[in-house]
Amino acid sequence: MTTVDATAIVVTHNSVSQVQDCLSALLSAGLPVRLIDNASTDGTPALVGARFPAVDLLVNDENVGFARAVNQGLAGVRTGSVLLVNPDCVLPPATARGLVEALRDRPEVGVVAPRLIARDGRVAVSAHPFESLTSVLGCQFGAALLPVPVRKLFSGRSRRRAYDACLRPGEPRTVDWVSGACLAVRTDLLLDLGGLDEGYFMYYEDEELCLRAWRRNAAVLYLPTVSATHVGGASSSPGQTWPHLYASRLRFFARHRPSTFGPVRLAVLLRALLGTALALARGLLRPGPAARRRVRAWREIYRIAAAADRTTLSQPVPMTSRSPSCT
Structure with missing residues (x-):
């Protein structure tokens, strides 16, 4: 098995019904895996400890949020890159290798993410332009209820490019930011940034990370030639x-x-x-x-x-x- 120069970090909270497929795929890729559990009450830590003894497991007594949990997993990482993978995301070995190779072969890139596909085969829009007042107003007051093709008609140029990148797979392209459900980031970049911003309990850590990466002249790359399966929204109401x-x-x-x-x-x-x-x-x-x-x-x-x-x-x-x- 080819060694992948990356450490996978998975954060769980009541994820017992999803995490097994996620961990099985990561371990089959030969990746060291660190799992940080945020005070699950559904038996997630017990399941991981019993069925996945190779996984480094840390159990928090309280839910400290996604960003802080990732930073806990980041402590002492020695691989060249880090893979952030949600417990409801299955990352095939070929995709893990593709993400890490993209960082290796393109030194200007600091963050890279695959195409995300739902279990029913639909492609998720997981590459985005940075948010603005206009995009927030549209999201708050109904535009998010419209189908993607309709939204695309009323979107600005940067948002249309992001839609096209996801829905019309082609060559890798740089984008503003990518979904944190599954991404790879250079370890030295993430450490230089001080890890994820712990001011975010959950949500927006990915957009914040990508924005700060761009400000360090590290590009964000969407890689549609490899994919991961993402269920989405599995552990919280x-x-x-x-x-x-x-x-x-x-x-x-x-x-x-x-x-x-x-x-x-x-x-x-x-x-x-x-x-x-x-x-x-x-x-x-x-x-x-x-x-x-x-x-x-x-x-x-x-x-x-x-x-x-x-x-x-x-x-x-x-x-x-x-x-x-x-x-």
């Missing part, structure tokens, strides 16, 4: 994750789009009010725990946006010195 999504969005704009932070914050507040109203109406028609969770989520999002302060959110959060290495 929307009611749990939505507040983290909006908190991370506000942080990203505070740090990198300060001139539009105010309008984005206002858009989030309005969307939270609309979401609360719609969730309450749905609860009247279909009462139950799902409706109540949505109401609580939108109220929490409103609270987050109402309290958001641009100066505070824009502060960098360094890699924590308390992040232990895997054993």
Whole structure:
């Protein structure tokens, strides 16, 4: 088996039903694998310890978020690159080799990602332009509900190029940012950047990473000639994750789009009010725990946006010195 100069880092949280396929594929590629579990309650650590003894396992007593968990796994890595792989993503050995070879053969590239394909064969749009006020407004107020071909018609040039890169596979091309569900990054670059920004509990770490890579003159490459299977959204419900999504969005704009932070914050507040109203109406028609969770989520999002302060959110959060290495 050809040795791949990379270490795979997998972060889990209640991922027992997905992680086996993920780990089997990574180990079959000959990769050292580090798994950081964020306080799962479904038996994920026990399963990994029993069935995958070759995996370096670290179990956190609390959910410390994705970015900090990745930084825990990064401690002491000696390979030339790091593969970040979600537990609901299956990365074939050929794809792992292709990603690492792209970093080896193209010294100008710092981050590279494969084509992502759902289990039903559909191709995911996983390469994107950096977000702007326009893209956020479109996402907040309905454009995300439109089919991809329709959205493409109303998109700017950079967004159309990203759609084409994903949906019309061809030559590798540079893009603004790629999905963190599966990507490879140079270890020295990630360490120089101080790891992932731990100010993001989940979401936006990938866009932040790629933006900072570009600022270090390290290109981000989308590699459609290799692919991985991604289920997506497997370990958390929307009611749990939505507040983290909006908190991370506000942080990203505070740090990198300060001139539009105010309008984005206002858009989030309005969307939270609309979401609360719609969730309450749905609860009247279909009462139950799902409706109540949505109401609580939108109220929490409103609270987050109402309290958001641009100066505070824009502060960098360094890699924590308390992040232990895997054993």
